[in-house]
Amino acid sequence: MHATIDIQLKSLQLKLQQLLKQYKLLQKENEQLKKEITTLKTNAENNAQLTQTLQQTIDVKSVVLHQKNSSDKVALEKRIDQYLQEIDKCLLLLNAQA
8 A cells, every 4th residue: 555655656746846847947938938028029119219210201301302392393483484474575576566
């Protein structure tokens, strides 16, 4: 009877040792995953900041481009107005000679 109890105790001890080994492995894995989470969170924050900076740059360039197009448009309109005035003068001169 003592032999069966000894066998059961040894079996229980082996199972406990296996559980402890498994527990330690899981603890190590958990620590590694925590470190990975921290790294990923830092990367995500950096990416969010970079995205925000790039969006601001795009916004600024868009405004500058729009202003540039507007100023080019105004300059073009002035040149067209000058050409129209010169054409009107030429037509007046032609009508005066006729």
